[in-house]
Amino acid sequence: VNVRQVHRTGYHFQPTKHWINDPNGPMYYNGVYHLFYQYNPKGAVWGNIVWAHSVSTDLINWKKVEHAIYPSKPFDQYGCWSGSATILPGNKPIILYTGIIDKNNTQVQNYAVPANLSDPYLREWIKPDNNPLIVADQSVNKTSFRDPTTAWLGRDGHWRIVMGSRRKDRGMTHMYRSKDFMHWTKAGHPLHSSAGTGNWECPDFYPVSISGKNGLDTSVMGPNVKHVLKVSLDVTRYEYYTLGTYLAQQDRYVPDKDMIDGWNGLRYDYGNFYASKSFFDPSKNRRILWGWANESDTTDNDVQKNWAGIQKLAKGEKIEIKGITVAQADVDVTFTFNSLDNAEPFDPSWDRYDAQKLCSQKGSTVEGGLGPFGLLTLASENLEEYTPVFFRVFKDQNKHIVLMCSDASRSSLMDPKTHMKNGNDAYRPSFAGFVNVDLKDKKLSLRSLIDNSVVESFGAGGKTCITSRVYPTLAVYGNAHLYAFNNGSETVNIESLNAWTMSRPLQMNH
Ligand code: DQQ
Numbered sequence: 001v002n003v004r005q006v007h008r009t010g011y012h013f014q015p016t017k018h019w020i021n022d023p024n025g026p027m028y029y030n031g032v033y034h035l036f037y038q039y040n041p042k043g044a045v046w047g048n049i050v051w052a053h054s055v056s057t058d059l060i061n062w063k064k065v066e067h068a069i070y071p072s073k074p075f076d077q078y079g080c081w082s083g084s085a086t087i088l089p090g091n092k093p094i095i096l097y098t099g100i101i102d103k104n105n106t107q108v109q110n111y112a113v114p115a116n117l118s119d120p121y122l123r124e125w126i127k128p129d130n131n132p133l134i135v136a137d138q139s140v141n142k143t144s145f146r147d148p149t150t151a152w153l154g155r156d157g158h159w160r161i162v163m164g165s166r167r168k169d170r171g172m173t174h175m176y177r178s179k180d181f182m183h184w185t186k187a188g189h190p191l192h193s194s195a196g197t198g199n200w201e202c203p204d205f206y207p208v209s210i211s212g213k214n215g216l217d218t219s220v221m222g223p224n225v226k227h228v229l230k231v232s233l234d235v236t237r238y239e240y241y242t243l244g245t246y247l248a249q250q251d252r253y254v255p256d257k258d259m260i261d262g263w264n265g266l267r268y269d270y271g272n273f274y275a276s277k278s279f280f281d282p283s284k285n286r287r288i289l290w291g292w293a294n295e296s297d298t299t300d301n302d303v304q305k306n307w308a309g310i311q312k313l314a315k316g317e318k319i320e321i322k323g324i325t326v327a328q329a330d331v332d333v334t335f336t337f338n339s340l341d342n343a344e345p346f347d348p349s350w351d352r353y354d355a356q357k358l359c360s361q362k363g364s365t366v367e368g369g370l371g372p373f374g375l376l377t378l379a380s381e382n383l384e385e386y387t388p389v390f391f392r393v394f395k396d397q398n399k400h401i402v403l404m405c406s407d408a409s410r411s412s413l414m415d416p417k418t419h420m421k422n423g424n425d426a427y428r429p430s431f432a433g434f435v436n437v438d439l440k441d442k443k444l445s446l447r448s449l450i451d452n453s454v455v456e457s458f459g460a461g462g463k464t465c466i467t468s469r470v471y472p473t474l475a476v477y478g479n480a481h482l483y484a485f486n487n488g489s490e491t492v493n494i495e496s497l498n499a500w501t502m503s504r505p506l507q508m509n510h
Helices: 003-007 355-361
Strands: 017-031 033-038 050-056 062-069 080-090 092-101 109-114 159-167 170-178 193-196 200-209 225-234 238-247 253-254 274-281 286-292 304-306 312-315 317-320 329-335 370-379 387-396 399-407 430-437 444-450 454-459 464-469 481-486 493-501
Touching: 003 253, 017 092, 017 274, 017 286, 033 062, 033 080, 033 370, 050 193, 050 454, 062 092, 080 274, 159 274, 170 225, 193 253, 200 238, 200 274, 225 253, 225 274, 238 274, 312 481, 329 481, 355 399, 355 430, 370 444, 387 444, 387 454, 399 454, 399 464, 430 464, 481 493
Parallel strands: 017 080
Antiparallel strands: 017 033, 033 050, 050 062, 080 092, 092 109, 159 170, 159 200, 170 193, 200 225, 225 238, 238 253, 274 286, 304 493, 312 493, 317 481, 329 444, 329 493, 370 387, 370 481, 387 399, 399 430, 444 454, 454 464
């Protein structure tokens, strides 16, 4: 076995070889899910970017088909960058993407359409001669003008899209409108902008229901609808989102009062997750989100183990979860505790927004009051390597603050200095987020999807998500261990714990 293959993901989407970055143009069309993605057909570093294409009927088993879009015309000869799909009336998919037209990275917006709508996989895409559709005018920074969104239809019957951009240091989404999808006019103002956030990439703008749990199609508006604007911040490589109101009359998006634009805003995922994009799946009335979990390293049918009864974890205890393949597993655990009295005080000098700093100071072995408790994933026999995912509860005047950490710093014995990524040490921070949860039922749940080099965790039913990429040397395959642990003085109970081995889909023909 090639040693590098031990870190291949089993059930997260990954091409069989070479570089992948942003998910592009995800859509559901006539019973088939399509995922396009930024891909280098020639190597394992960013470059030579094409839109690779895979299809699936269940989002688990994927089949790779021909590259959909690749540089071949003057309007994209230096690169085919990110973009989105829209299904036009008459059930006609269309892709908008960013073309790079010169060595200076000048960006234009192009479209592509399927050559044959009766091919169930839509293998071949055509880039008509009236491209590019949109070229930056004088008011637009033409090297920061990319990643068109899925279009939405206004009440006036005109389509709208936004592109990520900036004016100096102000991040913004330039908006364009069109009656026929072919002729686009720039709106007089951006849909939204925010000072000091730097360039915005991969914007995503969509409605969410405030009265139900179903996802909504992108053009839905109305009284029970709010909107989400998500952007990827080029400077920090973090994404954030706000929830707010789309003022359709003025064509402006206004974040809610308590929302924060920029680094301190809410994130879908507090770990390694970028350039995400969502789409509406009409077959299940849900909105599905794909994100890119960048490599951080250098250049049976499922067995279920159900635990009966309550397990107690006193301070310093850990119990091993056995009977499954823990290097490729889905673990769902609910912790309960009898009291919040032992929670450590939250020092007012700590930065309320810098969860990551707090986790780096208060790691899984630093004893606390209520917590740290959680899971030790991808652990080697003698704990030379492990990736702990855990909670720590603080008291702050009359409320509690819950911190969730996914600490990659002890994940691998590989020397981060000798295994450099782009000239930097391997990226192994202690990812972290605060969990906005009310602890009155004295319960915290944690679910982790462990996939050889991925640890993707959902705190409190997904209120806070953290994805880490880790590359253990000992804790691989059958040599990996999984534990539940507690290093706080307050005893915690495991109210329920379910763990499953995840199989590798039969057709990992990405
Ligand atoms: N990646 C693409 C760009 C996008 C960036 C290029 C985000 O279109 O802005 O591969 O990761």
